[in-house]
Amino acid sequence: MLTPQQRREKILQYLQEQETLSIQELARRLAVSLMTVHRDLDALAAEGRLEKFRGGVRRLSPSSGEDRCALCGKRLAQRTLFLINLPDHQVKRACCAHCGLLLLARLEGWALTMDFLHEHILSAAQAVYLVESELVTCCAPSVLSFGSPQEAEKFRTGFGGRLCSMQEAIDFLQQVTHGHPGR
Numbered sequence: 001m002l003t004p005q006q007r008r009e010k011i012l013q014y015l016q017e018q019e020t021l022s023i024q025e026l027a028r029r030l031a032v033s034l035m036t037v038h039r040d041l042d043a044l045a046a047e048g049r050l051e052k053f054r055g056g057v058r059r060l061s062p063s064s065g066e067d068r069c070a071l072c073g074k075r076l077a078q079r080t081l082f083l084i085n086l087p088d089h090q091v092k093r094a095c096c097a098h099c100g101l102l103l104l105a106r107l108e109g110w111a112l113t114m115d116f117l118h119e120h121i122l123s124a125a126q127a128v129y130l131v132e133s134e135l136v137t138c139c140a141p142s143v144l145s146f147g148s149p150q151e152a153e154k155f156r157t158g159f160g161g162r163l164c165s166m167q168e169a170i171d172f173l174q175q176v177t178h179g180h181p182g183r
């Protein structure tokens with residue numbers, strides 16, 4: 001049995017040899033379920049290592065024009081990346097949770113966000129959000145996401161703002177921006 005990390009490295013290796021691969025083929029080669037492959041691919045897509053399409057996956061060249069926020073057009077940064085998986089397997093990327101949550105409010109999909117401290121991918125619905133802290137990474141008001149409520153609280157002590165759930169953060173952003181992206 002391979003660990004998730006080992007599987008993901010293998011997937012990237014395969015993609016070095018071949019530009020595209022089907023999900024079926026990956027599941028066969030790794031001897032895991034399609035669900036597991038999807039989960040690995042979502043994680044790698046979140047890191048910008050590859051791109052999913054219906055039934056398969058494609059190597060991502062470093063400058064494919066896919067490196068801009070789907071809402072405001074700013075350049076994507078790994079540390080604040082926010083992703084929305086749409087039902088048709090397209091992925092929308094946003095520069096930060098500010099844009100990501102506003103986009104999510106308009107789209108049907110499930111989202112992933114990055115832990116601001118560790119750069120781990122998190123389910124956006126389960127993350128803790130710090131809004132209106134003094135640390136503005138790209139879009140104001142600043143929205144940062146954390147996996148751990150304790151770490152988020154520690155961060156808040158230093159940078160101010162307040163902690164909230166995903167839905168509270170969306171409600172707040174919609175109020176302050178009236179649905180338009182910040183700058």
Ligand SMILES: [Zn+2]
Binds near residue numbers: 070072074094096100
């Ligand atoms: Zn943006």
Ligand SMILES: [Zn+2]
Binds near residue numbers: 138
């Ligand atoms: Zn942003």
